[in-house]
Amino acid sequence: MEGLRVLEITVVWAGPYCGSFLADLGAEVIRVESTKAFVPLTRGAAPRLTQSEIDNLPLYSGGTPGRVPGSRPFNRSPMFNSHARNKRSMTVNLLDPGGREIFDRLVSVSDVLIENNPTETMEKLGVSYESLKGVKDDIIMLRMPAYGSTGPYRDYRAHGVHIEGVVGHTMLRGYEDTDPSYNTTVLMSDAAAGAQGAFAVLAALRHRKRTGEGQLVELGQAENVFPFLGEYYLDYRMNGRTHASLGNRHPVALQNCYPCAPAPDNDDRWVVITVYDDDQWHALCDVIGAEGLGADPELADAAARRSRQPEIDAAIAAWTRTRSPQEAMNILQQRGVPAGAVLNQADAFADPHIRDRGFFQEAFQEDCGTHLYPGPLYKMSETPLSIRRGPVMFGQDNEYVYRELLGYTSEEYAAFEAAGHVGTDYVSGV
Amino acid sequence: MTMPDGALAGLKVLDFTHYVSGPYCTKLLADFGADVIKVERPPDGDQARQIGPFPGDAPHPEKSGLFLHLNTNKRSVVIDLKQGDARDIVNRLASWAEVIVENFRPGVADRLGVGFDQIASINPALIYTSISNFGQTGPYRDYRGSEIVFYGMGGEMHSTGLADREPLKLGGNVGLYQAGAVAAVGTMGAVLAGSFRPGDDENLPAGQHIDVSILETQLGSVDRRQSALLAHQYTGELSRRPASGGSGGYPNAVYPCDDGYLQINGSRMYFPRAVALLGHPPELCEPRWQDPAAQGDPAMRDEFESEHFLPWILERNRAEAWQAAQENRVLSGPINTMADLDVDPSFNSRGVFAEKDHPAAGKLRYPGRPFMMAKSPWQLRRTAPLLGQHTAEVLGELGYAESEIAAFIAGDVVRPGSGFPRKRE
Numbered sequence: 049m050e051g052l053r054v055l056e057i058t059v060v061w062a063g064p065y066c067g068s069f070l071a072d073l074g075a076e077v078i079r080v081e082s083t084k085a086f087v088p089l090t091r092g093a094a095p096r097l098t099q100s101e102i103d104n105l106p107l108y109s110g111g112t113p114g115r116v117p118g119s120r121p122f123n124r125s126p127m128f129n130s131h132a133r134n135k136r137s138m139t140v141n142l143l144d145p146g147g148r149e150i151f152d153r154l155v156s157v158s159d160v161l162i163e164n165n166p167t168e169t170m171e172k173l174g175v176s177y178e179s180l181k182g183v184k185d186d187i188i189m190l191r192m193p194a195y196g197s198t199g200p201y202r203d204y205r206a207h208g209v210h211i212e213g214v215v216g217h218t219m220l221r222g223y224e225d226t227d228p229s230y231n232t233t234v235l236m237s238d239a240a241a242g243a244q245g246a247f248a249v250l251a252a253l254r255h256r257k258r259t260g261e262g263q264l265v266e267l268g269q270a271e272n273v274f275p276f277l278g279e280y281y282l283d284y285r286m287n288g289r290t291h292a293s294l295g296n297r298h299p300v301a302l303q304n305c306y307p308c309a310p311a312p313d314n315d316d317r318w319v320v321i322t323v324y325d326d327d328q329w330h331a332l333c334d335v336i337g338a339e340g341l342g343a344d345p346e347l348a349d350a351a352a353r354r355s356r357q358p359e360i361d362a363a364i365a366a367w368t369r370t371r372s373p374q375e376a377m378n379i380l381q382q383r384g385v386p387a388g389a390v391l392n393q394a395d396a397f398a399d400p401h402i403r404d405r406g407f408f409q410e411a412f413q414e415d416c417g418t419h420l421y422p423g424p425l426y427k428m429s430e431t432p433l434s435i436r437r438g439p440v441m442f443g444q445d446n447e448y449v450y451r452e453l454l455g456y457t458s459e460e461y462a463a464f465e466a467a468g469h470v471g472t473d474y475v476s477g478v
Numbered sequence: 479m480t481m482p483d484g485a486l487a488g489l490k491v492l493d494f495t496h497y498v499s500g501p502y503c504t505k506l507l508a509d510f511g512a513d514v515i516k517v518e519r520p521p522d523g524d525q526a527r528q529i530g531p532f533p534g535d536a537p538h539p540e541k542s543g544l545f546l547h548l549n550t551n552k553r554s555v556v557i558d559l560k561q562g563d564a565r566d567i568v569n570r571l572a573s574w575a576e577v578i579v580e581n582f583r584p585g586v587a588d589r590l591g592v593g594f595d596q597i598a599s600i601n602p603a604l605i606y607t608s609i610s611n612f613g614q615t616g617p618y619r620d621y622r623g624s625e626i627v628f629y630g631m632g633g634e635m636h637s638t639g640l641a642d643r644e645p646l647k648l649g650g651n652v653g654l655y656q657a658g659a660v661a662a663v664g665t666m667g668a669v670l671a672g673s674f675r676p677g678d679d680e681n682l683p684a685g686q687h688i689d690v691s692i693l694e695t696q697l698g699s700v701d702r703r704q705s706a707l708l709a710h711q712y713t714g715e716l717s718r719r720p721a722s723g724g725s726g727g728y729p730n731a732v733y734p735c736d737d738g739y740l741q742i743n744g745s746r747m748y749f750p751r752a753v754a755l756l757g758h759p760p761e762l763c764e765p766r767w768q769d770p771a772a773q774g775d776p777a778m779r780d781e782f783e784s785e786h787f788l789p790w791i792l793e794r795n796r797a798e799a800w801q802a803a804q805e806n807r808v809l810s811g812p813i814n815t816m817a818d819l820d821v822d823p824s825f826n827s828r829g830v831f832a833e834k835d836h837p838a839a840g841k842l843r844y845p846g847r848p849f850m851m852a853k854s855p856w857q858l859r860r861t862a863p864l865l866g867q868h869t870a871e872v873l874g875e876l877g878y879a880e881s882e883i884a885a886f887i888a889g890d891v892v893r894p895g896s897g898f899p900r901k902r903e
Contacts, residue, residue: 236648243656307644391630420711
């Protein structure tokens with residue numbers, strides 16, 4: 049998608065993830081950041097993390113290289129760097145004198161703007177579709193508030209875990225014998241917003257190609273993920289039924305997560321297995337040496353097996369307990385039984401299939417060095433995708449954007465630097 | 479009033495998909511205006527037709543909630559691809575289409591004569607998207623998959639759930655839906671490839687093959703997995719399941735309230751907001767709560783929750799607690815069921831649901847638009863097709879005479895719709 053320019057005023061995960069799809073496809077995606085504003089959980093938990101703060105953060109936000117903050121921790125956060133490849137970053141303080149003019153000049157040479165802030169935040173910044181359209185008539189704007197820019201929740205703040213509660217996912221994903229207060233945090237709706245937000249931008253670009261017109265696209269993140277639960281909603285409409293969680297079990301197939309032999313690093317190990325049909329059932333019984341179960345006429349159909357699952361689970365677990373997850377998976381898959389090793393991070397990097405596919409790609413960044421990164425999400429035969437550029441550092445492309453793209457002189461650039469628009473660090477006090 | 483065209487109006491899509499991931503990809507295309515022709519196999523078509531929910535729990539191939547949801551705005555033709563006489567029909571469909579989406583097991587499309595190489599020889603400009611369990615290459619290419627297998631291998635399952643329990647999957651089929659959405663992004667990226675460079679307008683986009691591995695859509699998911707994988711590269715550490723609900727820190731979990739449950743996150747840097755929510759009790763203003771280690775201290779968490787937070791939240795209902803939390807900028811949300819969502823004031827006032835009559839299943843209210851496009855909106859132009867409902871119509875559009883269509887039907891090469899009687903109102 050070379051030639052397409054996308055601006056991002058995005059925070060945390062949903063918006064940046066959306067931009068990463070477009071960046072992977074070759075668009076020039078420019079993060080518009082500010083030296084005076086740090087939104088927590090975007091470039092990490094806080095701008096100037098101390099060692100003790102880093103030590104107390106969960107791995108995804110505190111896992112900077114070597115678990116040390118470094119002089120610019122905001123360039124080293126895994127929760128940001130994992131999706132920041134292939135992007136550019138510029139800084140401008142929109143509400144400071146001169147900021148708006150810089151921003152408008154940037155908008156005038158761009159195709160798309162993506163944002164996922166609370167509605168009131170964008171109002172304070174004065175960035176609306178109308179204001180953008182006044183500068184660039186065919187601009188496409190994608191807004192991604194939690195619940196929409198209208199309605200009773202328009203200013204409600206949420207992370208993915210809240211959105212999933214509202215839309216009904218939390219209720220469907222706990223252990224079958226515990227109430228939702230035992231649920232741990234997942235953020236699946238951020239993934240949905242990122243992917244469908246990127247699809248929305250591409251759809252709007254096709255409309256622009258056909259008609260010449262841009263438009264406003266509004267993606268309420270709760271509304272956006274609702275179709276992922278469509279069959280549950282239709283069951284409610286058809287039958288008045290609401291569902292509790294099945295845990296790891298399946299509504300009709302025989303399915304669970306089984307313990308495997310502990311690994312040398314003492315991490316617990318597991319394998320997941322799904323038995324959809326009779327052939328898979330007989331193959332499973334054969335593999336685990338449960339001839340008695342396989343021959344039991346009362347277990348001939350899936351519904352009967354599902355009703356006697358605890359007894360069957362015990363027989364499966366007795367077999368898996370002495371094997372590694374990979375060994376159990378490979379033996380079962382050779383016999384056509386769906387099975388998967390539950391892969392921790394080290395397992396995933398070592399997995400022969402994932403390696404063979406080249407999913408992880410090496411990338412360099414000045415503040416982090418060279419590491420393997422999760423790569424693009426699909427392979428394209430004629431326009432192959434790759435990590436062309438490491439995770440973007442704060443303000444890394446100021447010179448390119450101000451000088452090359454917007455045509456400011458070196459004097460003007462120096463003045464913007466002095467005024468605090470241009471920087472590669474947050475101003476003190478942020 | 480005539481509705482405006484969808485954003486993908488006129489995009490011609492040939493759909494060889496079944497179950498969830500593939501149909502969700504083509505649903506996104508169809509719902510935004512593409513002309514999607516779904517090819518189903520005889521005699522029963524897409525297996526999703528056999529999977530519920532069904533009205534009254536009575537199985538019926540035209541009343542599956544899963545199928546009805548995933549196949550809106552598509553047309554259905556039934557073709558027996560294993561018959562030699564189907565070849566000419568496939569060739570005409572491949573010439574017609576701009577996009578093909580398929581989710582057969584790798585190798586099956588080739589055996590059925592609709593593989594990428596075969597199609598590219600007929601229509602070299604065509605975008606061909608394959609969605610499969612583990613991708614079209616690699617040692618696990620032919621492995622079987624399921625929702626839990628993809629999440630277990632690809633996603634953050636090993637750190638989801640509690641430390642002293644087994645790892646836990648997510649709800650329903652959300653991973654398969656995500657794979658479908660990601661496939662739609664790749665497909666549209668290919669459709670638009672080369673559209674943005676000056677002078678490229680005359681050049682038709684080159685056809686290409688897009689290989690979507692459901693496993694990789696999880697490995698690259700922003701739902702903790704990308705970050706955890708990279709954090710492991712950065713530190714050598716592994717993520718672990720926490721000892722209790724939430725994600726560490728407090729308050730940051732699902733809490734019981736007077737009429738249900740609410741997720742509240744006022745932990746770590748948001749802790750001052752949680753203290754404000756509770757009305758600044760003097761005990762919580764003591765300096766020890768500001769120590770960075772405090773958020774990782776289980777005894778302090780217990781003290782905070784049992785002495786301050788639970789007494790506050792247990793005497794409020796979901797709506798009250800949610801509103802009070804939001805007034806203090808505390809991230810929060812109620813734990814709803816589908817019954818709650820069905821009457822949700824925001825979903826209803828913003829028009830998220832879409833209702834339409836279906837000849838077999840009757841009038842139903844569906845999940846509607848995922849997002850709002852001001853100029854080229856989502857539309858429910860037609861409900862999901864009956865099996866083979868459009869076989870004759872599509873063959874006619876491909877230029878076959880009525881006598882030829884009759885011969886295809888007589889030879890069981892194609893099957894027409896059964897003319898399922900319209901349900902009495």
